[in-house]
Amino acid sequence: MSDQNAAPSAAVDTAAQPAAQTVVQPAAGSAAEWTQRYTGAVMDTFGPPQRVLVRGEGAYVWDADGKRYLDLLAGIAVNALGHAHPTLTAAISAQLGTLGHVSNFFGTPTQIALAERLLELSRAPQGSRVFFTNSGTEANEAAFKMARRTGRPRILALEGSFHGRTMGALALTSKAAYREPFEPLPGGVEFLPFGDLDALEAVFAGAVDGAATSDIAAFFIEPIQGEAGVRSLPAGYLARVRELTRAHGTLLILDEVQTGMGRTGAWMAHHLPQIGGGVVPDVVTLAKGLGGGFPIGAVVAYGDRAATLLGRGQHGTTFGGNPVAAAAALATIGVIERDGLLASVRETGSYLREQVDAVGHPLIAAARGEGLLIAIELTAPVAPAVATRALEAGFIVNPVNPTAIRLAPPLILTRDQVDDFVAFLADLPTTAADLTPAEA
DSSP: OOOTTSOOOTTSOGGGHHHHTTOOOTTOSOHHHHHHHHHHHSOTTSOSOSOOEEEEEBTEEEETTSOEEEESSHHHHTOTTOBSOHHHHHHHHHHHTTOOOOOTTSOOHHHHHHHHHHHHHTTOOTTOEEEEESSHHHHHHHHHHHHHTTTOOEEEEETTOOOOSSHHHHHTOOOHHHHGGGOSOOSOEEEEOTTOHHHHHHHHHHHHHSSSSOOEEEEEEOSEETTTTSEEOOTTHHHHHHHHHHHHTOEEEEEOTTTTTTTTSSSSGGGSTTTTTTOOOSEEEEOGGGGTTSOOEEEEEOHHHHHTSSOTTSOOOSSTTOHHHHHHHHHHHHHHHHTTHHHHHHHHHHHHHHHHHHTOOTTEEEEEEETTEEEEEESSSOHHHHHHHHHHHTEEOEEEETTEEEEOOOTTOOHHHHHHHHHHHHTSOSSGGGSOTTTO
């Protein structure tokens, strides 16, 4: 690899020098300097960065001051293969060196091959099709439009849901603090209590007793709610949803943006018997881990009915399904298969939960989740303080709510790395009062 800091040779065209001077050296400057520049240039939607990260390798990242962290969040379930995975980076580089982008007036072999692989992994029947996007919220936006195409006015979602930040996806997201600043949102969305079978039965009974059978276009569901604290649907709930939606001609749309592509130890969380019970949805949305860190999302429409809801000219995308993103996704899928990561995720996730439960710490109630999508439930509302302590100790975690820490590490996480983190948990202060006032 060439030295990016080396002075240009005399043979370099001086006309290129102004552009070369704009190249930013990733490790140049301290974390404090980068943070100051961040706050002066980046819109303040996330607050100041907790750290400025400059490189990664495997399950680890390093900040601008050279400190190493075990990344137990993986970009919020995105970096499925960790950081700088050689197979992934080689695939992206090779594709970019061949064909980087074309409009969707044209197809590419990588786009087509990826669509075929997703239909296979999704267990989609004959007549199914894929629409590619750049993110999870865009995938849910497309699915929202598919629901609208049924001509029915009502759409159901669950309390605690998070489906994205664009207007349609936001309309499906239950948290008032996310929704209210942007109202009026697209209408017709109703939120049912999470996992409540009586409420589920009642809403579909009402749909029959009302006008047509039925006026409910779609039911959007996350098999495991990530933003709500890694809450899995109760056993049997999704199976009953499928029975009712099929009986009423209602689309069952599963948001597998966070839970799909191996995160739970299965290609899709609804493939797990304890969650899905063998259900076949009408639509599944994917993103996050699909590209191993490269932005890509997808909508998988199951069967002819769902696959034909959006016709020519009714939806589109500039970058969705571009050959580089498709190559990244194919490489990610290939590594998951080649290295047996689905089984590894199940085993490592089970080990992590067992070890957390075995700590016996008074601030730790239990660990829950599937595969490597895990929440550590705390006995007091100190999750932000625990996350701060973890960062100081070299671990990246997410205080998803005041009493829960979310973990969504790379699928390559090892038992030794789990042990390092569990040792940190064991050394936490034993009471909330022992945390500093600033943290608490």
